Amino acid sequence: MKIAEPYFTRVFKPLLFVLLLVPALYYGWGLWQDELGANPLEAVIRGLGDWALRILLLTLLMSPLRRLINWAQALRLRRMLGLYAYFYVVLHLLGYLWFDQFFDWEEIWFDILERPFITIGMVAVVLLTPLALTSTKGMIRRLGKNWKRLHSLVYLISILAVIHFWWMVKLDITEPAIYSLILAVLLGERLFRKLKI
Numbered sequence: 673m674k675i676a677e678p679y680f681t682r683v684f685k686p687l688l689f690v691l692l693l694v695p696a697l698y699y700g701w702g703l704w705q706d707e708l709g710a711n712p713l714e715a716v717i718r719g720l721g722d723w724a725l726r727i728l729l730l731t732l733l734m735s736p737l738r739r740l741i742n743w744a745q746a747l748r749l750r751r752m753l754g755l756y757a758y759f760y761v762v763l764h765l766l767g768y769l770w771f772d773q774f775f776d777w778e779e780i781w782f783d784i785l786e787r788p789f790i791t792i793g794m795v796a797v798v799l800l801t802p803l804a805l806t807s808t809k810g811m812i813r814r815l816g817k818n819w820k821r822l823h824s825l826v827y828l829i830s831i832l833a834v835i836h837f838w839w840m841v842k843l844d845i846t847e848p849a850i851y852s853l854i855l856a857v858l859l860g861e862r863l864f865r866k867l868k869i
């Protein structure tokens with residue numbers, strides 16, 4: 673599969689860029705207009721968390737897409753997707769710090785130590801930060817082989833993100849179960865390929 677090059681660079685990729693911005697605009701606008709239901713602040717934090725996880729999984733889908741449907745251009749979307757995942761993670765974290773904790777650092781520190789799903793979420797953000805910072809072409813060149821090693825942390829981060837969701841839910845486990853299944857397929861495909869070689 674191949675999208676004609678001019679369409680890929682001038683239409684497909686910019687369109688995807690704009691589409692990925694829509695959830696952030698939706699929550700920003702919804703908050704501004706007070707249209708996010710009875711508990712808008714929780715809706716924003718949760719919604720941004722959902723999108724962070726979805727885009728993280730979408731990033732992991734790119735290299736299987738190249739292999740399974742022979743779509744080499746998919747790899748050229750990976751950096752944008754990864755940075756968007758980080759963007760949503762940061763907004764999600766900011767939502768928590770602001771709307772949930774009102775920037776009360778003592779309370780936040782206590783929460784990180786006391787609630788395991790917050791602890792694991794925090795570890796995931798801390799691990800994701802160097803990946804976002806080293807996603808430039810210059811850093812890829814400078815880090816050489818270590819770049820790949822560093823970026824394989826994304827597998828661990830996705831597992832932590834899914835555990836974060838499991839540990840957060842109290843009753844209905846449908847959503848974390850669906851995300852776990854998708855992640856298992858994405859990681860399983862890689863493991864299968866590795867064992868076959």
Ligand code: HEM
Pocket residue numbers: 714717718719721722723724725728761764765768772790793794795796797800829833836837840847
């Ligand atoms: C890679 C990092 C992270 C990802 C992918 C992520 C993703 C998610 C997801 C998918 C949810 C569930 C949303 C839903 O209910 O539909 C969630 C909830 C939540 N996350 Fe995160 N998260 C991350 C890091 C963090 C961090 C660092 C914090 C705070 C320190 C945090 C705080 C929360 C809170 C407070 C909730 C909502 C809990 C509630 O409403 O009871 N997350 N997150």
